[in-house]
Amino acid sequence: MKTTDIAVIGAGPAGLSCAVEAARAGAQVTVLDENLKPGGQLFKQIHKFFGSREHKAGIRGFRIGQQLLEETEKLGVEVLLDAAVYGIYEDRLIAYITDGKDHTIKAKKIVMATGASENALAFPGCTLPGVMGAGAAQTMINVNRVLPGQKIIMVGSGNVGLIVSYQLMQAGADVLALIEAAPKIGGYGVHAAKIRRAGVQIYTSTTIKEVLGEEKVEGVIAVNLDEKWQQVTGTEKHFNADTVCLAVGLSPLTELAWMAGCEFTFIPSLGGHVPIHDRNMETTLKGIYIAGDITGVEEASSAMEEGRLAGVACAESLEYYDENKALELKNQIWDRLDALRTGPFGEGRFTAKLKQLDARRQLA
Amino acid sequence: MRVLNHPILGDETRQFNATIIVDGKQIQAIEGEPIAAALLSAGIKKFRETQKNHKPRGIFCAIGRCTDCVMTVDGVPNVRTCITPVRDGMIISTQKGLGKWGIER
Numbered sequence: 001m002k003t004t005d006i007a008v009i010g011a012g013p014a015g016l017s018c019a020v021e022a023a024r025a026g027a028q029v030t031v032l033d034e035n036l037k038p039g040g041q042l043f044k045q046i047h048k049f050f051g052s053r054e055h056k057a058g059i060r061g062f063r064i065g066q067q068l069l070e071e072t073e074k075l076g077v078e079v080l081l082d083a084a085v086y087g088i089y090e091d092r093l094i095a096y097i098t099d100g101k102d103h104t105i106k107a108k109k110i111v112m113a114t115g116a117s118e119n120a121l122a123f124p125g126c127t128l129p130g131v132m133g134a135g136a137a138q139t140m141i142n143v144n145r146v147l148p149g150q151k152i153i154m155v156g157s158g159n160v161g162l163i164v165s166y167q168l169m170q171a172g173a174d175v176l177a178l179i180e181a182a183p184k185i186g187g188y189g190v191h192a193a194k195i196r197r198a199g200v201q202i203y204t205s206t207t208i209k210e211v212l213g214e215e216k217v218e219g220v221i222a223v224n225l226d227e228k229w230q231q232v233t234g235t236e237k238h239f240n241a242d243t244v245c246l247a248v249g250l251s252p253l254t255e256l257a258w259m260a261g262c263e264f265t266f267i268p269s270l271g272g273h274v275p276i277h278d279r280n281m282e283t284t285l286k287g288i289y290i291a292g293d294i295t296g297v298e299e300a301s302s303a304m305e306e307g308r309l310a311g312v313a314c315a316e317s318l319e320y321y322d323e324n325k326a327l328e329l330k331n332q333i334w335d336r337l338d339a340l341r342t343g344p345f346g347e348g349r350f351t352a353k354l355k356q357l358d359a360r361r362q363l364a
Numbered sequence: 365m366r367v368l369n370h371p372i373l374g375d376e377t378r379q380f381n382a383t384i385i386v387d388g389k390q391i392q393a394i395e396g397e398p399i400a401a402a403l404l405s406a407g408i409k410k411f412r413e414t415q416k417n418h419k420p421r422g423i424f425c426a427i428g429r430c431t432d433c434v435m436t437v438d439g440v441p442n443v444r445t446c447i448t449p450v451r452d453g454m455i456i457s458t459q460k461g462l463g464k465w466g467i468e469r
Contacts, residue, residue, distance in 0.1 A: 129422025136426030144401035
């Protein structure tokens with residue numbers, strides 16, 4: 001049977017950052033990912049990242065992905081692709097399938113960095129072909145270079161909705177409107193201003209009443225919402241759209257953590273049920289760590305920091321770092337994480353993450 | 365529709381180098397791209413019909429999670445087209461319900 005020091009599940013920003021950090025300390029690292037290509041969702045992010053220099057601000061997401069892959073290669077990290085992990089058994093035995101065949105790998109430490117998936121939204125016509133996740137549309141235009149449609153209605157004004165709207169325009173589509181159920185825009189002002197300057201109207205307190213069409217999207221009827229979030233009859237607007245993109249949040253992909261037996265806590269602002277972890281990113285199961293969106297949905301910058309944190313913590317517990325060195329590195333990472341979780345947009349996440357850490361303390 | 369020119373990504377350099385057969389019709393595609401991308405670029409949005417009510421379904425998540433985009437590929441039903449790469453000569457059909465094994469002619 002295959003063995004390794006640290007098995008990282010998921011080759012996205014969190015998983016790769018974790019692998020790089022642990023390998024730099026001298027650990028043997030194996031990354032498993034179910035996809036045929038590594039990078040997770042980084043390669044569809046063609047915009048420049050926010051934050052400070054340490055957060056790779058000003059660098060486009062796909063370049064960060066390339067850098068991470070180069071580093072993993074340089075450090076000799078083993079990356080197993082087409083490796084769908086379906087179970088974690090006792091003593092950190094991982095079972096996965098590659099090319100239809102069963103395999104196992106035994107690891108001294110496991111880091112789950114499985115990411116998140118997009119939420120759906122229910123309305124008449126929501127299952128019609130042409131209604132899709134905003135991230136799905138982003139994958140199609142930026143990775144596969146195919147437009148999912150020409151005339152787009154974007155639902156949700158968080159950063160995903162705002163950024164993907166702009167990227168759809170860069171790819172040559174018309175964004176007819178962006179609608180947001182809340183009374184104000186959810187994402188950063190700079191992103192909203194950018195798409196407004198490009199001529200996209202943002203309708204707040206507005207939702208989808210119905211998507212028209214038999215075999216595919218042939219139109220969208222939007223409607224205003226009152227202060228009690230009820231539809232206001234008579235305020236319907238018709239859009240001649242062929243595509244509806246839903247940017248209404250993500251949910252952590254926690255199946256493996258549930259199966260492994262990690263304890264969870266419920267924090268709606270992080271995406272619902274999230275595994276409890278400590279300041280080393282270790283779950284309630286010894287030797288099993290988490291990093292990135294599985295711990296609660298944030299964005300790639302914090303996912304990378306959490307990955308590094310888990311990487312250092314794993315390396316420390318395997319004695320590749322002594323306590324002092326590890327503490328120094330972990331404190332630096334925590335400073336950067338805290339910096340990402342400040343300001344009007346970050347503060348809510350800061351409080352939510354504190355709650356998650358508190359849940360761990362209460363168990364102990 | 366293909367994104368041929370892009371302000372960040374630059375010009376498309378790949379060329380059609382594969383032909384896939386979708387419901388009996390030949391479609392030009394690029395080897396290695398997801399089947400779903402080839403279909404969308406050919407204007408195909410409906411990938412399957414549901415089992416009970418025969419309602420159309422297409423792509424939703426594009427990352428292999430939701431299974432809304434499954435089709436019958438080379439006689440194998442329930443293939444996730446958003447993460448399955450195109451190979452020249454693939455025979456693909458709109459899946460009805462849970463699908464059937466084998467190539468329908």
